[in-house]
Amino acid sequence: MGKSQNLYRKAKNIIPGGTQLLSKRPEMFLPDFWPAYYKEAKGCYVVDLDGKSYTDMSYMGIGSCILGYADSDVNKAVKRAIDSGSMSTLNAPEEFELAKVLIALHPWADMVRYARTGGEAMAMAVRIARAASRKDAVLFCGYHGWHDWYLAANLASDSALDGHLLPGLNPLGVPRTLQGTAFPFRYNDIENFLKLIKIHKNNIGVVVMESIRDQKPIREFLATIREVTKKLKIVLIVDEITAGFRLNTGGAHLLFGLKPDMAVFAKGMSNGFPMAAVIGKEEIMQRAQDTFISSTYWTDKIGPTAALATIKKFRTCNVSKHLAYVGRLVQEGWRTLAAKHALKTEISGMLPLGHFSFQYDKPLELKTLFTQLMLAKGFLATNAFYASYAHKEEHVQKYLSAVGEAFAFIAKAIKKGNPAKFLKGPVCHSGFKRLT
């Protein structure tokens, strides 16, 4: 074991769960062997504490670094912001500049508020929406963070949130009185949505969803949601925290002609620097003044500066086109190589956020083995690829050549019936699990 794994073992004694983000736990990738910590990250390269360099063909800062790590243009702007004082008693004018940019990109929206992380921005949006509709219940689809309004869905049944990106989320500590305030519906399932509307009609004030994630939206699904929410005066919030700024410069909902009442942006917007924005129609956003929503670090200058520089680069470099290009290369590569080695896989996800699954009895064993084999070849890799502007054709070529070798190895191990024999450590976790 190297310095990174040793440090992680020690960290678990004084940091419960080891990390601040479930998706950064080494156990989610390759228990005992994933290099938990880094000392440098630039472009799509990451150097661990032992000085080993890896090409990141996995999550790129869990989707936060669309331009690549330590992007020079964004960093230059941020360094200026730091040197000119990133915090003061007065406000940063960049807040106004960014609001203008976001409203220009989303002409249906009139006003903007800021936060610094996705989950808190979602909590803010839900609070404003409840204040506007004066109704408590939220119908939602997908993953939206760790806050009480969301985890309340698991108070009724601890599996309600399964199928919404992260299975097994425990609502312990969420007041039981919130039971019956959040109900999940399935993406692209119109009947399921309408059924829930019928049951809870009188109490629903908010509908929360991503406009797109793993599946392409059925036009009628989005149209039904918009029509019903409008008719019943329910506030429709689109969560663009991960989908936004990948398929286009702005929210993905723009591509589908969906005009929500509010939209939320975060990690897709500022290339690794904490920033989040809630945008919306004036009559709803003004309700932020009727409730109390306020925090010191929502006023720092780095966040809006990073977002402005990132969005500028998205535009000037046509970044979404590049993400689709490398994302397609990777997905096509997986497909070709899986067919070549007769590996049963399912490939899904939009081009910039692709993933595959092994269609076998013990898929997690195979996923762990894949990560182990790829790590040995110098890649941070799992069964997903989040494309960035820093990924160029040469990275994809080298990666696919390694994937070919890994797939060949896995196919052979499956044939022999003993893939688990090749694992150096335990099988990876699939969702939330307590770490003792």
Ligand SMILES: Cc1ncc(COP(=O)(O)O)c(C=O)c1O
């Ligand atoms: C769609 C969506 N909503 C909300 C969140 C939560 O954002 P954060 O991790 O910044 O709190 C995420 C994070 O993965 C997300 O993908």
